[in-house]
Amino acid sequence: MRRQAVVAAGVAALVVTAVGPALAHEHPSGLTDLVSPAVVRVEAVAHVDITLLDHVGELLHVERSYDIPIGTGTGVVVTPEGAVVTLNRVVVSQKDVAILAANRIFAEHHKVKIPADYEKHKVKDPILNHHLKECYPPKTPLATCIIDVKPVITVYPNIATPDLKGFQAEVTEPGNGPDSPAVLQLTGRTEGGAGLPTAPLADKVPDKEGSPINLAGFLAKPSADKPIKVEIGHLAKGGVSGEGGRPFADPEKKVDEPSKLGALADQGMLGAPIIGDKDGHVIGMLVGGGKDAKMIGVREITSALAKAKVVPRRGTIDAAFEAALTRFHTNNFTDAVPYFQRVIDLYPGHTVAAAHLKTSLAKRGGAEDTGVRKAAPPAKSGLPLWPFIALAAVVLVAALIGTFLLWRGRKRAEPPPQQPPVTPLPPPLVTSATPTPPPMMDDGANPTVVVRRSQAFQAVGQLVAQEQQPSTAIKYCTACGMRLGVAHKFCGYCGHPIET
Incomplete structure (x- = not known):
């Protein structure tokens, strides 16, 4: 058995050596x-809510959003x-958008010419100019504008x-x-x-x-x-x-x-x-x-x-995507298809995965697909792989047959199970006198015949002597095959009753 294990390990190593280089690849770069x-x-935009408090005439609240x-x-x-x-x-704005909002709302409401820029301006009317100045940030207690x-x-x-x-x-x-x-x-x-x-x-x-x-x-x-x-x-x-x-x-x-x-x-x-x-x-x-x-x-x-x-x-999307890219950029389009599909399942809008999936589906099974070449043995590149596979199969079958034959030989060489000894019965009692046949007994209407004790013993002895004659056949137990004694009613080995 140890020898077969060594052979099997050698076959496995041969298969791994033959298939291993086809699965190796490098992650694409650049x-x-x-x-x-x-x-x-x-x-990015700045949403500005501004309220102009007009004190020039009647008090007005002018609201604008920009x-x-x-x-x-x-x-x-x-x-x-x-x-x-x-x-x-x-x-992040590098300029103050509140100034631009103040310029716009003041020009729109008071109808004055103020550029819509990020600079603080002045107008000719002193009252309006004062209100414009108080509209600009920073906010003061006299502010005329509330800006958010x-x-x-x-x-x-x-x-x-x-x-x-x-x-x-x-x-x-x-x-x-x-x-x-x-x-x-x-x-x-x-x-x-x-x-x-x-x-x-x-x-x-x-x-x-x-x-x-x-x-x-x-x-x-x-x-x-x-x-x-x-x-x-x-x-x-x-x-x-x-x-x-x-x-x-x-x-x-x-x-x-x-x-x-x-x-x-x-x-x-x-x-x-x-x-x-x-x-x-x-x-x-x-x-x-x-x-x-x-x-x-x-x-x-x-x-x-x-x-x-x-x-x-x-994240999870990135791990699945990198696995797909590894196969795609080594032209393994067959294996890349399910990986790109997994990426799209996780993130349906993935643009690169969608584009590469389309390409992989178009090239799957083609001449460029290394996944197909990996599955099939090369036609004319070095030694073919099938002789090694056939040799491995023959060695494996021979090892199995040898193991079976070795097992059968050991099985036959094993001694049969020991049977317990059979205890012989004591020999029957035999008298030295010549047996005399007992008188005939009649169940008819004849008078009762009295048989003496000596005559009964003589009859029994005569029957035992008849059974011990050489012509008597040897009997065996029908259940286990053990030899039976003359007067056995049950088998001495298995206890099975003797059939008559």
Whole structure:
């Protein structure tokens, strides 16, 4: 038996060795797929409710509401619960919107020319000018305006069917300056129990000059004709946390990358995540604009998250999505299909999973599908696999037959079970005298015949002598086969009654 176990182990090792390399694969790198599902469009306005107390004539309360744009840009989700990182200038107004509201309501009510801007102005009428001055912040006991400002931040996710309502969010940690990271938290509706897709954050920024990068963001509110925008670039030499961030530069000097990426920042990609080419993780955010786009590093992002007491983490959707990407980017389309379907079940609007699922279904079972080649043995590549499988089957059958024959031989060699000894009966009593036949007995009407005791013993002896004649047949128990004595009524071995 020990020998058969060794043979079976060798067969198993042979099979694993033959099949193992076909299942090995590496995780793809240098792609934006991991980050782009978590990229969002961020739009912020200041909702201002203002009441002008008109004391010039009769006392009037003039009420107005204005939605003053603060900023638009791009952000990225870093927790399934909806923690979003974007730039401070996108969600926090760098100017006092109360001044703009005061200029607008005063010009509308009193019919005077006051620019609708963020500057404090004067008018020629001294009374109106006094009232205008008291309308501007800060609020005083003599204020002629009551102003309430509430920021309204809307986050639009990257989903297959555009979300026209978006998610409401609030600022939990504003940055120290306009180009510092700001942390938001979604406060409105949520999509399912699995949360939102998230983006992985890198450990550090590549130090090498000319390192390739990718960035993804939105130039407008997501729609069918305005999908996510993906662009490439390269890091120039310079510090990440220095003043203004790290610049961009094309190593071949064919493209003016600071101007190209700066234009994208002005169009709505301000705060877009910068994605490293090594493993597809976020290494920074796009800042600046015009002809001078730069990048702030991932350490500034993690510092802002730490101040907001937010721990970036991945969720269930991300785990399923990475498993699907592993198969997709190794051309294993057969196995990728159910994984992408699982992602869509968890998050129906997952744009990248939906696009890759469509591709996987189209290529499943085709010439490029490594899943099909894995299942079938290669036609002309090295030694074929079937001889090893046949040999393993023959060895296994031979081992089973040998084990069976060995078992049968041991079974036959075993001695039969010991039977208990049979105790012989005492020999019958035989008289030395010649037996004399007893007189005939008649049950008829003859007179009663008296038989003497000596005659009875003689008759019994005669019957015993007849049974001991050599011609008498030997009897055996019909139940167990043991030899029986002459006068046995029951078997001495098993106790079965003797049949007559």
